[in-house]
Amino acid sequence: MTGELSPIDKAKFVAARRAADFVEDGMRVGLGTGSTAAWLVRCLGEMVREDGLKFKGVPTSTRTADLAREVGIEVISLDEARWLDLTIDGADEFDGDLNLIKGGGGALLQEKIVATASDRMVVITDIGKQVETLGAFPLPVEVIPFGWQTTQALVEETLISMDVLGRDATLRMNGETPFVTDEGNFILDLHLHRIGNARQLALVLNQMPGVVENGLFIDICDTVVIGYGDGRVEMRDINEGTIEHDRLDFVESENLFTDLSD
Incomplete structure (x- = not known):
């Protein structure tokens, strides 16, 4: 339940929930790996079940594939998809140019292959992952x-x-x-x-x-969605040079918040 979430988990959730709105019917979407990406998969699964969203997901790890199937997302391989409309994934660090360090979860190879096979990469994260210079995270x-x-x-x-x-x-x-x-x-x-x-x-x-x-993602990320523990969301687009702000209200959902193992 959202009332039991820590501020950092709330930040991850609102970033994931806002980024889920980028997914449209008929898309082929890369699904990232890690704790923030797990929130995304849960949010998208809820949209599939309750709103009738229809898309095909390409997971970046066996963990993500298992969770996606569990929540009702149609899973296909990258070879089947060939090219993706969008990839949404987390990051361990990001800088002002939206360069990233990824791979804390051990899926960096598949994550980079999927991200570079996409028209757009959206990173979901919390403000604590922002750094002036990459490298504090191994x-x-x-x-x-x-x-x-x-x-x-x-x-x-x-x-x-x-x-x-x-x-x-x-x-x-x-x-x-x-x-x-x-x-x-x-x-x-x-x-x-x-x-x-x-x-x-x-x-x-x-x-x-x-x-x-290696886990350096240079010139791959197009947009970063940053969540805050109070529900605020900031979206930075490196191509458009824009920064947008939003706020999401927490909505209780047993299906979304229970049994989340990642």
Whole structure:
């Protein structure tokens, strides 16, 4: 129930609810992964059941796919969709140019593929994710398991020549074993603290053998929807150069707010 939500969860919910209005009948929509994206999927499922919204969703992870089917959204693969009208996803950080760090949930590869196969990417987030310069959140880098320690050493060596404040890379764990992505890869989290040239870093990382993809999303996001704990919503469009404000009232809904595991 919304009355039991923390301010941060309220902020995530209002951002997700406002972004759900971008979805129209007949669209093919990329569905992101993470706690904020889970709110979006719940909101869209409610619109499917109660308002008759008809669209096809392309999930960016098995977790999102399972939740989407659970709430009644028709799920198809990216190969079936071929191209998307819209992708809505969360972010771990965003800056003033709407560049992002993503991958805290471990789905950065599918998230980037889906986002770049879309006419428009909308990011839903709370104001706490805004930063002046990317890098406070550890940068995820997906690597193949074979020789991952060598890849880690190469990454750390390469970071010496990059405009960053930290150079430590740690293997993401799931308990006592390495975290494994949906594609069967590992993730190195780079503790950089500050990234002076995110575009350069993204290009350099992806040229390294063993690296599959990195969590820097540069020039991909078109619109960010920022939620606040009091129901306010701010929408920034990087292409139009516009900033809009709105406010959403919380509406109690048992179907929407119960059994949300993400």
